[in-house]
Amino acid sequence: MRAAIVAHDFGAVFSLARDLARISYSKIAAECDIKPERVGTLARGQGRITSFEKIATIADALRIPGHLLGLAPRDWEAATGPGNNAPTASARTSPTTRGGSETVLRREFFRATAGAGLVLGLPELTQIQTGRQIGRDVPDQLRQRTARLRRLDDVLGGGDTYRVYLGEYQATKTMLREGSYTEETGRGLLSVLSEQAQQAGWAAFDTGEHADATSLYEASHQAATQAGDTALAGNALAFLAYQKINTDRTVGIEIAVQSCGTAGPDAPPGVRALLYGRLAWAYAAAGGADETERALDAAETALSEDDGTPQPDWAAWDGNGLQIMAGRCWTELRRPIRAVPVLEGFLSRYDDTHARDKSLYLSWLADSYLTAGEIEQATATISRALELSAGVASVRPRQRLAPILHQLKAYKELPAVTDVLEKARA
Structure with missing residues (x-):
C-alpha cells in the first residue's frame, strides 16, 4: 500500500490544485511545508514525494480525504468516518465549505484528479x-x-x-x-x-x-x-425498483417488495434498513401513506437491531439516511408539516461538498415549502439548490427542480421569485 502511495505523482496534483482550485504554488508550499522551488519542480514532472509523513501533511493541507490516499481518516474528517453522509459541525468548517465558489473549485479539482487516474492507495x-x-x-x-x-x-x-x-x-x-x-x-x-x-x-x-x-x-x-450473496441480490432489485417507479409504480412496488424478501430477515441491519427505506419511497411515489409509514417503521426497527457488527460498505446507511428518506417520502405524499422539520434538521448539518445530494434534498424541502404556501422559503431554498448543482455532472438535480420552478412561475410578481427564475435560466 505504501509503495502505491509514495509512487504517486503529486506534481500533477499541485498543478491541478493551482489551475482548478486556484491554490497558488506559494500557498501549497506554505501549507504543505514544502519549499516553493520544490513545488514548482514537482509540478514540472521532476521528482516524487517519497516521505509517508509528507504525504499525510499534503492530504491535510489540500483536504484530500484519507480514504482516497490509503491513509487513516484525517483529524478533520474523523468525525464522519467512511460512508457517513452527515458530517458534524467541525467538518462543516473545512475550507471546502467557506463559499459556494470555492466548493465548486474544490469539486473541479477532485474531478480532474479522478479523471487523470490519481486515486491513491489503489493497487x-x-x-x-x-x-x-x-x-x-x-x-x-x-x-x-x-x-x-x-x-x-x-x-x-x-x-x-x-x-x-x-x-x-x-x-x-x-x-x-x-x-x-x-x-x-x-x-x-x-x-x-x-x-x-x-x-x-x-x-x-x-x-x-x-x-x-x-x-x-x-x-x-x-x-x-x-x-x-442474497444481500447484494436484494440491493440490485432495489435499484431496479427505484428506477422502475418512475415509469410503472405498480411494478416498481412489486420489485421493491421482492428486494426485501430476497435479502431476507438474516441480512445485516443496515442492508434491511436500506431496502425498507427504498420500499417506503416506492409506496410514497404511489401515494400510499399507510404503507409508506409501515416501511419506514420496518427500516427503523432494522437499524435498532444493529449490534455494532461491521456492515457492507455499500450499505453504510444509518439514522441520517433514514431521516432524509422519511423527509422525501412525506414531501412526495404532500405532508409538509411532517416533511419540513425532518428535512430542515438534516440539511442544517449536511456538508456542502456533497453538492449533488444536497441540492437534491433541498429540492424536496423547497417542494414542501411550496406545498405549505411558504413561497419565500421555497424561493430561497431553490436558489441555494441551483448554486450547489452548478457544474455537477448529474442530470437529477435539474430534473427535480424543473417542476418546482414551473410551479413557482405563478408567483413571478414577487422580486425574489423573478430573480430565482432568472438564475435558473442562466
Missing part, C-alpha cells in the same frame, strides 16, 4: 493478479478498492465517475473469464462483480443513461445470485 489490477492464477485474497482486495472508489460519488456526479466504475466492472469480468481460481474465490469475484455493476449502474442512472443502468442492475442481480 493496479495487474498487481492484484499474478499471471492467470487468482489468489484467495483477491476478492477482498478488489472489494476494498471498490469501497475507496465509491467515495468519489460523495463529491462527483455520474458523468464524472461512470467510465471509472464501468472500467472496474469490465476488468473484473475479464478476470473471471480468463483467470484460474478456486470455487470459493470465484464466488467472491462474482460478489465483487455484482457490487461493481451496481456502482456503475448508479453512475449511469445519475447521468441519465437509463438503459445502461438497467442492464448493469440486471447483470448485478445475476452475478449476486450466482455468488449466493
Whole structure:
C-alpha cells in the first residue's frame, strides 16, 4: 500500500490544485511545508514525494480525504468516518465549505484528479493478479478498492465517475473469464462483480443513461445470485425498483417488495434498513401513506437491531439516511408539516461538498415549502439548490427542480421569485 502511495505523482496534483482550485504554488508550499522551488519542480514532472509523513501533511493541507490516499481518516474528517453522509459541525468548517465558489473549485479539482487516474492507495489490477492464477485474497482486495472508489460519488456526479466504475466492472469480468481460481474465490469475484455493476449502474442512472443502468442492475442481480450473496441480490432489485417507479409504480412496488424478501430477515441491519427505506419511497411515489409509514417503521426497527457488527460498505446507511428518506417520502405524499422539520434538521448539518445530494434534498424541502404556501422559503431554498448543482455532472438535480420552478412561475410578481427564475435560466 505504501509503495502505491509514495509512487504517486503529486506534481500533477499541485498543478491541478493551482489551475482548478486556484491554490497558488506559494500557498501549497506554505501549507504543505514544502519549499516553493520544490513545488514548482514537482509540478514540472521532476521528482516524487517519497516521505509517508509528507504525504499525510499534503492530504491535510489540500483536504484530500484519507480514504482516497490509503491513509487513516484525517483529524478533520474523523468525525464522519467512511460512508457517513452527515458530517458534524467541525467538518462543516473545512475550507471546502467557506463559499459556494470555492466548493465548486474544490469539486473541479477532485474531478480532474479522478479523471487523470490519481486515486491513491489503489493497487493496479495487474498487481492484484499474478499471471492467470487468482489468489484467495483477491476478492477482498478488489472489494476494498471498490469501497475507496465509491467515495468519489460523495463529491462527483455520474458523468464524472461512470467510465471509472464501468472500467472496474469490465476488468473484473475479464478476470473471471480468463483467470484460474478456486470455487470459493470465484464466488467472491462474482460478489465483487455484482457490487461493481451496481456502482456503475448508479453512475449511469445519475447521468441519465437509463438503459445502461438497467442492464448493469440486471447483470448485478445475476452475478449476486450466482455468488449466493442474497444481500447484494436484494440491493440490485432495489435499484431496479427505484428506477422502475418512475415509469410503472405498480411494478416498481412489486420489485421493491421482492428486494426485501430476497435479502431476507438474516441480512445485516443496515442492508434491511436500506431496502425498507427504498420500499417506503416506492409506496410514497404511489401515494400510499399507510404503507409508506409501515416501511419506514420496518427500516427503523432494522437499524435498532444493529449490534455494532461491521456492515457492507455499500450499505453504510444509518439514522441520517433514514431521516432524509422519511423527509422525501412525506414531501412526495404532500405532508409538509411532517416533511419540513425532518428535512430542515438534516440539511442544517449536511456538508456542502456533497453538492449533488444536497441540492437534491433541498429540492424536496423547497417542494414542501411550496406545498405549505411558504413561497419565500421555497424561493430561497431553490436558489441555494441551483448554486450547489452548478457544474455537477448529474442530470437529477435539474430534473427535480424543473417542476418546482414551473410551479413557482405563478408567483413571478414577487422580486425574489423573478430573480430565482432568472438564475435558473442562466
